[in-house]
Amino acid sequence: MAMSQTLDPVFLNRIRQFATDEIAPAAPLWTKGQAPGSELFRRAGELGLMRLCVPEADGGLGFSFAMKAQVCAILASADFGFAMSVVNTHNVAARIAASGSAGARAAFLTGLLWGEASACTALTEPATGSDVAAMETRATRVRDGWVLDGEKVWIVNARHAATAIVYAQTGTTGDARGIAAFLVDLTAPGCRRHAISSDFAQASAGTGGFVLSGLEVPDDNLLLEPGQAFGAIMSEINGARTYVAAMCCGMMEAALTHCSAHGASRHSFGKPLAAHQGWRLPVARAETALAAARELTNAAVAAIEEGRDAQLIAAQAKICATEAAQTHLPVLLHAMGAEGLRPEYPMARHLAASQIATLVDGSTEMLLERVAKLARPHSETRT
Ligand SMILES: Cc1cc2nc3c(=O)[nH]c(=O)nc-3n(C[C@H](O)[C@H](O)[C@H](O)COP(=O)(O)OP(=O)(O)OC[C@H]3O[C@@H](n4cnc5c(N)ncnc54)[C@H](O)[C@@H]3O)c2cc1C
Numbered sequence: 001m002a003m004s005q006t007l008d009p010v011f012l013n014r015i016r017q018f019a020t021d022e023i024a025p026a027a028p029l030w031t032k033g034q035a036p037g038s039e040l041f042r043r044a045g046e047l048g049l050m051r052l053c054v055p056e057a058d059g060g061l062g063f064s065f066a067m068k069a070q071v072c073a074i075l076a077s078a079d080f081g082f083a084m085s086v087v088n089t090h091n092v093a094a095r096i097a098a099s100g101s102a103g104a105r106a107a108f109l110t111g112l113l114w115g116e117a118s119a120c121t122a123l124t125e126p127a128t129g130s131d132v133a134a135m136e137t138r139a140t141r142v143r144d145g146w147v148l149d150g151e152k153v154w155i156v157n158a159r160h161a162a163t164a165i166v167y168a169q170t171g172t173t174g175d176a177r178g179i180a181a182f183l184v185d186l187t188a189p190g191c192r193r194h195a196i197s198s199d200f201a202q203a204s205a206g207t208g209g210f211v212l213s214g215l216e217v218p219d220d221n222l223l224l225e226p227g228q229a230f231g232a233i234m235s236e237i238n239g240a241r242t243y244v245a246a247m248c249c250g251m252m253e254a255a256l257t258h259c260s261a262h263g264a265s266r267h268s269f270g271k272p273l274a275a276h277q278g279w280r281l282p283v284a285r286a287e288t289a290l291a292a293a294r295e296l297t298n299a300a301v302a303a304i305e306e307g308r309d310a311q312l313i314a315a316q317a318k319i320c321a322t323e324a325a326q327t328h329l330p331v332l333l334h335a336m337g338a339e340g341l342r343p344e345y346p347m348a349r350h351l352a353a354s355q356i357a358t359l360v361d362g363s364t365e366m367l368l369e370r371v372a373k374l375a376r377p378h379s380e381t382r383t
Contacts, residue, residue: 006064006305011048015074018047023078028343030204033197035159036082045115049075050090058097058105059113065239065304069297072243073250078346080353081204083247084360085118088156091236092119092165095223096183103220104183108163117162118206122152123233129154129359130366132167132233133176137212139168145219146170146182148190148212156360158208159195161186166212167233170226181224181232182217190215200352238314240361242300245314245321248357249297251350252290252325255332258345259283262336273335283335286328293321312374315367318357322364325354 022040030036044050053068054060068087075083093112096104111117128134137150148168152158164184171178186193193210196202224232263274263283273279296317303310333340333347340347358364 006066007070008063008067011063011067012070012074014047015049015071018043019074019078023075023082024346027079027082027204027346027349030079030081031343031349033203035203035206036085040082041085041118042115044086045113049086050093050115051113052090054090054094054097054113059109060094060097065242066301068239069243069246069301073246073253075250076247076353077250077254079204080247080251080350080357081202081206083250084156084205087243088120089115089118089161091240092121092163095121095165099223100183101220103218104223108183111162118157118160119163119165120155120157120161120206121165121167122155122158122210123167124152124154126151126153130363133179133230134174135167135169135179136173137166137168139170139180139182139217141170142216146217146222148182148184148215148217151209151211153209154196154207155209157206158186158193158210159206161206164210165223167229176230178226179229180222180226181229183221183223184212184215184217186210188215200356205356237361238300238310239304241314241318241367242297242304242310244357244361245293245297245300245317248321248325248354249290249294251346251353252286252293252321252328255329255347255350256283256287256290258347259286259332259335259340262339266337266339279335282331286324286332289324289328293317293324296320311370315362315370315374318362319364319367319371322354322358325350326358329354 026036048061051060052063052071053065056062072083072087075086089112093109096109112119123132125135125137127136137148139146139148148166150168164186166182166184167179168182169178170180190213191210193208195208263279264272266273300310300313300317303313329347329351333351
């Protein structure tokens with residue numbers, strides 16, 4: 001596939017090493033609520049993880065989307081939450097590089113590109129998630145800028161991010177054309193943030209929320225004007241759906257690697273587990289589901305790389321990969337017996353993450369709606 005021409009194997013090997021040597025050993029602590037240290041985030045920055053697809057002219061590495069998808073898969077094979085934290089910061093840096101004012105670029109870009117600070121993108125609110133256009137956070141025009149009021153929840157990196165891209169309504173609630181995007185300094189007066197904890201380990205993703213009360217944003221920090229912001233979300237989301245699919249493939253790959261090694265070394269009834277047909281068939285089914293998810297993910301990556309419309313294929317890739325992870329990770333965990341529950345194996349963490357993957361960047365139901373509309377465009381009118 002043409003995609004391999006756009007990959008840099010030396011860089012990818014460096015990231016594999018980072019995932020194995022530095023992320024995987026720390027990740028078990030993150031399930032107990034401890035957050036990744038800022039040194040690890042800075043190390044990710046030094047390695048170039050927040051500069052990946054940012055143009056070289058803006059201080060980035062100028063890599064392809066195919067590289068981003070590969071990097072996401074590698075990071076998620078060690079820890080999905082950390083992968084989400086890194087890629088969300090990268091995405092904010094890329095957006096500032098693409099549409100930030102000179103002032104915004106000077107204030108925020110370098111710190112984000114080098115992992116000295118994290119960043120988040122905030123759409124979801126207490127009362128609205130899937131129905132993005134119904135957001136209630138308001139942006140009111142004032143002299144020289146805007147005032148933001150509202151609350152955002154379930155936001156990756158909100159616990160520690162210095163900067164957020166906040167989407168807010170400037171017009172009538174429900175009118176997607178009124179939504180604009182603002183760069184917000186989360187340390188400014190008028191912002192109160194909180195962590196969101198759950199049994200589905202949110203520590204490495206830094207999940208949290210914030211309340212904005214009369215927070216002032218200068219004109220310089222208007223990133224996407226009303227009329228532009230909703231379209232930008234929709235065009236970027238195919239990429240996000242595709243890299244989340246790649247992350248699920250990465251988690252499946254890691255689980256299969258651990259499970260196969262266990263099946264070869266652990267014995268029952270006088271032979272290795274893998275020598276029992278009843279043991280190896282469910283593992284082979286997981287292997288097959290991973291192969292299918294990978295094919296769709298690669299097709300979505302290719303569509304994005306080639307500038308083709310990726311809406312349908314990205315939705316299908318994410319549905320297939322998240323469902324493969326949701327269905328087969330419990331099977332692989334079971335195939336390792338009690339040993340699979342030990343924290344040094346990522347099985348239980350990945351299982352929780354697969355649940356989160358079904359929600360972020362479009363829930364499975366929203367994606368199925370996309371497929372229903374796009375796969376056979378005339379079927380709605382026939383019924
Ligand atoms: C760990 C984590 C990190 C996240 N990070 C971010 C982030 O960084 N930034 C951000 O903005 N958001 C983030 N989100 C929020 C995520 O985008 C939302 O969870 C998602 O959009 C779904 O919204 P909701 O949870 O409010 O569910 P709802 O919209 O309330 O839906 C609830 C359920 O009903 C289903 N549903 C809704 N409408 C329909 C329908 N019309 N037909 C059929 N089924 C329907 C949904 O699929 C879902 O299963 C994150 C969420 C999690 C869990």
